Amino acid sequence: xxxxxxxxxxxxxxxxxxxxxxxxxxxxxxxxxxxxxxxxxxxxxxxxxxxxxxxxxxxxxxxxxxxxxxxxxxxxxxxxxxxxxxxxxxxxxxxxxxxxxxxxxxxxxxxxxxxxxxxxxxxxxxxxxxxxxxxxxxxxxxxxxxxxxxxxxxxxxxxxxxxxxxxxxxxxxxxxxxxxxxxxxxxxxxxxxxxxxxxxxxxxxxxxxxxxxxxxxxxxxxxxxxxxxxxxxxxxxxxxxxxxxxxxxxxxxxxxxxxxxxxxxxxxxxxxxxxxxxxxxxxxxxxxxxxxxxxxxxxxxxxxxxxxxxxxxxxxxxxxxxxxxxxxxxxxxxxxxxxxxxxxxxxxxxxx
Amino acid sequence: xxxxxxxxxxxxxxxxxxxxxxxxxxxxxxxxxxxxxxxxxxxxxxxxxxxxxxxxxxxxxxxxxxxxxxxxxxxxxxxxxxxxxxxxxxxxxxxxxxxxxxxxxxxxxxxxxxxxxxxxxxxxxxxxxxxxxxxxxxxxxxxxxxxxxxxxxxxxxxxxxxxxxxxxxxxxxxxxxxxxxxxxxxxxxxxxxxxxxxxxxxxxxxxxxxxxxxxxxxxxxxxxxxxxxxxxxxxxxxxxxxxxxxxxxxxxxxxxxxxxxxxxxxxxxxxxxxxxxxxxxxxxxxxxxxxxxxxxxxxxxxxxxxxxxxxxxxxxxxxxxxxxxxxxxxxxxxxxxxxxxxxxxxxxxxxx
Numbered sequence: 015x016x017x018x019x020x021x022x023x024x025x026x027x028x029x030x031x032x033x034x035x036x037x038x039x040x041x042x043x044x045x046x047x048x049x050x051x052x053x054x055x056x057x058x059x060x061x062x063x064x065x066x067x068x069x070x071x072x073x074x075x076x077x078x079x080x081x082x083x084x085x086x087x088x089x090x091x092x093x094x095x096x097x098x099x100x101x102x103x104x105x106x107x108x109x110x111x112x113x114x115x116x117x118x119x120x121x122x123x124x125x126x127x128x129x130x131x132x133x134x135x136x137x138x139x140x141x142x143x144x145x146x147x148x149x150x151x152x153x154x155x156x157x158x159x160x161x162x163x164x165x166x167x168x169x170x171x172x173x174x175x176x177x178x179x180x181x182x183x184x185x186x187x188x189x190x191x192x193x194x195x196x197x198x199x200x201x202x203x204x205x206x207x208x209x210x211x212x213x214x215x216x217x218x219x220x221x222x223x224x225x226x227x228x229x230x231x232x233x234x235x236x237x238x239x240x241x242x243x244x245x246x247x248x249x250x251x252x253x254x255x256x257x258x259x260x261x262x263x264x265x266x267x268x269x270x271x272x273x274x275x276x277x278x279x280x281x282x283x284x285x286x287x288x289x290x291x292x293x294x295x296x297x298x299x300x301x302x303x304x305x306x307x308x309x310x311x312x313x314x315x316x317x318x319x320x321x322x323x324x325x326x327x328x329x330x331x332x333x334x335x336x337x338x339x340x341x342x343x344x345x346x347x348x349x350x351x352x353x354x355x356x357x358x359x360x361x362x363x364x365x366x
Numbered sequence: 367x368x369x370x371x372x373x374x375x376x377x378x379x380x381x382x383x384x385x386x387x388x389x390x391x392x393x394x395x396x397x398x399x400x401x402x403x404x405x406x407x408x409x410x411x412x413x414x415x416x417x418x419x420x421x422x423x424x425x426x427x428x429x430x431x432x433x434x435x436x437x438x439x440x441x442x443x444x445x446x447x448x449x450x451x452x453x454x455x456x457x458x459x460x461x462x463x464x465x466x467x468x469x470x471x472x473x474x475x476x477x478x479x480x481x482x483x484x485x486x487x488x489x490x491x492x493x494x495x496x497x498x499x500x501x502x503x504x505x506x507x508x509x510x511x512x513x514x515x516x517x518x519x520x521x522x523x524x525x526x527x528x529x530x531x532x533x534x535x536x537x538x539x540x541x542x543x544x545x546x547x548x549x550x551x552x553x554x555x556x557x558x559x560x561x562x563x564x565x566x567x568x569x570x571x572x573x574x575x576x577x578x579x580x581x582x583x584x585x586x587x588x589x590x591x592x593x594x595x596x597x598x599x600x601x602x603x604x605x606x607x608x609x610x611x612x613x614x615x616x617x618x619x620x621x622x623x624x625x626x627x628x629x630x631x632x633x634x635x636x637x638x639x640x641x642x643x644x645x646x647x648x649x650x651x652x653x654x655x656x657x658x659x660x661x662x663x664x665x666x667x668x669x670x671x672x673x674x675x676x677x678x679x680x681x682x683x684x685x686x687x688x689x690x691x692x693x694x695x696x697x698x699x700x701x702x703x704x705x706x707x708x709x710x711x712x713x714x715x716x717x718x
Contacts, residue, residue, distance in 0.1 A: 179660065179697075182658070182660035183663040183664070186658075186660055186664035186668050228637070229658045230636075233637075264637065266618075267637060267638060285578065285579075285580070286619060306581045308535055308537065308538055311535040312539045339581075343531070345531075
């Protein structure tokens, strides 16, 4: 593997010592940046932006121009796989993602086409290659996918939802149908992430945005189980060369079990105490997180205070990657983001 | 205290032995019952129903006529206090609660009127008296209130919300203002619950529906702290005569700490493993919960299976009250509710 100029993030993912805690931000290329809004305007809509490799590359690099971050992340959407499967992803202004078709029964699942990542999602792989080229090994590049459960939730519901009641109902009304869908999606996600890795991503994150809606037992059977299969599907090809981050929003109660999957790092949301998270997982995995994104709506002194609490709580141990507990929101001022990053630098140097 | 004919619920709240696990259902008087929909139609709208003691009593008793439940609960709304404080609660068809006025700044908080529960919320107390009279000591009657944090969340947001971003922003932008509001609400909730107790409720539950949105530290400072004050405010008057249940949706990570508040029982949602919950709290408090409400959308065999898993997981220990992990949803068939109740009876008799 080529030498990466800034390898703090990769070292922290392997629980190696670092000069200071690395930081990146979920949704770091996003609407809170004025330059992002300009590029998105140029693209037309969000999906057009995702499908244009030049513009994807442009927005992926924007936060790195502005801020002293320790990782780049592919710019794309978590729902590209269902779109490639023919569900017709679209975005309406001010609303979340929607699908023109949804999955309701066995024939819907059986009729999902067999896709080829290299053909049907070539636009994502092209974006990976271009971002990787432009990064020129300055920083590591993260690839990602939605978890099978999270993809299924959107595919059955047809859009975001407060309670995802349709997919929750299917889990109990027809669990075997849901498993069939999850198996198909798992196979797609493995191929998708392997293809991203072939094109140059050096780390992958699986976003299990809706795992926290499941009951304790159902989380293991319907979400973690499939993420575990993905990890096996990646590790069998790449060994430990490509660190894998699992992020389950609302999964704080399950981190001891998530740590047993052979993932390399667990992303935690802001409801989890990072000190006890570290104690629970020991040196088995790294921990990524977990500032409440709402903190960035306040002022510099509050931001510094809340950052310092997280750095102190994690303590002088290897294996912390600073991040928000969820994606950054569009109403955040970029100056406040910079303050957070500076605070992470300042407070974590003491442990170096 | 007068003898209650069915005291299973009260015994379980005190970790005493019972012949079988008691059960009641959050939102048991609700839209899933056709007879409820008839009464609500008669009342006009939901708030008119809450303000009519005869109709409140009618709907509170409806589930008890149909099902073999072990507790009755006052029929009311969690937002009666903000309504009495002048915010103008209203409900639009198919939507959640809304307020005509919201709390945005210091003068909004300072200008909240001093209310008298006996005058301004007399309709709730009248409903308590009437339900209590009609129950004729057949079953214990539960009173309730929203938690200060949950009331504040609605008062600041003006309605339900996916992320409650306004109140989350205020928590970091102006924490002292939020504390001032929470203090006022805490005093109201103490008076409100004490008045319900004077009028005959034998148990109270505090619904902290939105505590799970807070970061670990913020939950303690902005939600649990105030619930703790309420517990003190009730125990100082009633000692241990009136058991107190705290229910924080999304609070599974914090139950060891919730158990230290001197509450009598912790309500847990469906994401928490009830076996480990019991292990964490030991014999300090009872546990109420925690079937995923979505299970009731499936069939009888799935319902029996999921009920048996919860009963077995809790095991043959005193101090379990069966309930859903959240309120029952309008799309549930009453027959399925009956199946759940029968299953609780059947599976828990083995431990008697």
